[in-house]
Amino acid sequence: MSIKLYGYWRSTSTYRVRIALNLKQIDYEYVPVHLLENGGAQHASAYKRINPSELVPCLVDDDADIILNQSLSIIEYLDERFTTGSPLLPAHALERARVRGLSQDIACDIQPLGNLRVLNQLRETFSADQDAINRWTAHWIETGLGGIETRLQTQAGKYCFDFDVTMADVCLVPQVYNAIRFGVDISKYPLIAKITENCEQLEAFQKAHPQNQIDAVS
């Protein structure tokens, strides 16, 4: 396989896939798609042929004619296809459902509401200023993280699920990065804060950090 990941340094869903690729010890080429310059490279016709949804990330394997979108779908594919590194989903169906559930608490209930295109639309439709945008985003992050913190009380160990890193951690760490960016006080969520700290000690997470990407703007 010769894998390319199309993404953007600060996109939390791209960040998830970078962590997963690292945890699975898969070599890949990172292809930046600049979401802001010239109206957004995700809307250019070359990229639309890869992903008609005009969103990042997208995983492409030219050798095998594979194009996949949606970060959670990509992560599960990598986990099923590659036996290298550590498994990102547990073997037991019920545990797998819980890992997927927590991942989707982030990928369906938090991240979409603070997405760049959504914030732009709030500016356009409702003349939202930056302060209103920040409050909107922080509101959904806090609502979502509050529910997750409660859920973690019954299952968390060193990571979201006991002592194995799973797809849930792969989703949580980028969401916490985004939360801090929007001024959310993570110390209100002690389990989330501790799990994030534990994950960030792993090289797979460090290498995937937005600030360590070739398209990062400091």
Add this chain to the structure above:
Amino acid sequence: MSIKLYGYWRSTSTYRVRIALNLKQIDYEYVPVHLLENGGAQHASAYKRINPSELVPCLVDDDADIILNQSLSIIEYLDERFTTGSPLLPAHALERARVRGLSQDIACDIQPLGNLRVLNQLRETFSADQDAINRWTAHWIETGLGGIETRLQTQAGKYCFDFDVTMADVCLVPQVYNAIRFGVDISKYPLIAKITENCEQLEAFQKAHPQNQIDAVS
């Protein structure tokens, strides 16, 4: 198993799980959670103990001490756990990734933006009137369905993926129901329109329709 599905008739994510339960030929008890009355039963302490995220749906099996949230996670669990009915995900990893991808195009990129709590927040924060709410919702539905229609051109048959009903169809039909409710012209998406029509001829989809639920308001 003695399964209870907590949900709301018009919630498209609950609608997805009802279809999946029917396709898998699983008996279940439907427990309505009224999202509007008295500030919303999803925020009551009894329900928060089941789902601290205060959202529907939630699948509960009291006998087995199972509580699961997030519709896609629930659907995959049912598919893995029950061999009855038809499989909702393909056997091959790459095909499975494509089905998950299309399901997430709906569950991550369309549905969350037109969720009841989000529309309420638009009213509160930006004083959005009903007309603005409808345009906001229709915008995201049309953006999302446009991308999906293009994607379907390479893979659709009678259903989203060839001739087998999958989780993608289980997500698509409720989203189309919601699209029509917000005034979107589905005839602009001929493949989506045709697939929906094909699905709606199946009893599993008919029985799951919002209008056929005990908590439906006509």
